[in-house]
Amino acid sequence: MTTTYAALLRGINVGGNKKVPMAELRTLLQRLGHGDVGTHLQSGNAFFSSDRGDEDSLAAELSDAVERHFGFTVDVLVRDHAYLRAVREACPFPAAELEAKQVHVTYFSAPVDPGRFASVDPAAFLPEEFRLGDRALYLYAPDGLGRSKLAEVLARPRLLKGLTATTRNWNTVVKLEELTGA
Known part of the structure; x- marks a missing residue:
């Protein structure tokens, strides 16, 4: 197949x-x-x-x-x-209502235990937010990834130890799902 x-x-x-x-x-x-x-x-x-x-x-x-x-x-x-379709459908943020630069997905090489990110205080980064999915992390960064303090913290090597991680903005997330569905 x-x-x-x-x-x-x-x-x-x-x-x-x-x-x-x-x-x-x-x-x-x-x-x-x-x-x-x-x-x-x-x-x-x-x-x-x-x-x-x-x-x-x-x-x-x-x-x-x-x-x-x-x-x-x-x-x-x-x-x-x-x-890729499941990741798109599971987005916890209203991606269709936001600019693509505001929503990102970090794909991981393996499932991630939420305890890995327990040291990150979500309230300290508001209005930025993140949620874990299946081998993915969703990030809402209203001012974009380049200005995101939360993205900087989430990318620290000690939090990602043993994983391969790569991030794509929402436009790319959507496009890759479309391109692989053709």
Whole structure:
């Protein structure tokens, strides 16, 4: 059975570091035997179809291929269309009523115990808010991610220890769900 996936590459094409041209990423995915390959934006969003593997094995395969081809390591998360749709539908914030820069989703490599974030006092960051989902964290940052004090705290290495995490704004969350559903 063929499944459509999104690959989320962490930390590429930011500030001139870890440059991964999207055309080369598409070619790399095709060489790995995947079909219906495409990319979205320049920030490490790809989509493809595959009839083999699972999310974790596909992510490891792509991460290894990127390292071999480009000479640096990149963390990769792969999520199927059903999961991306579930994340979109489970958003605890009224995303349709907000600007895309105000709502973000951080995708995690594994489920996260809420106790991991117990040291974060939500009241100290209002009106910013966060909620945990299934392998995802939803962030409402009314002034955007770049100005968010809460996002800064949530990204601390001690809170994310042992996880791969990568964040996308709401427009990208929606677009990836649409692109993998085609």
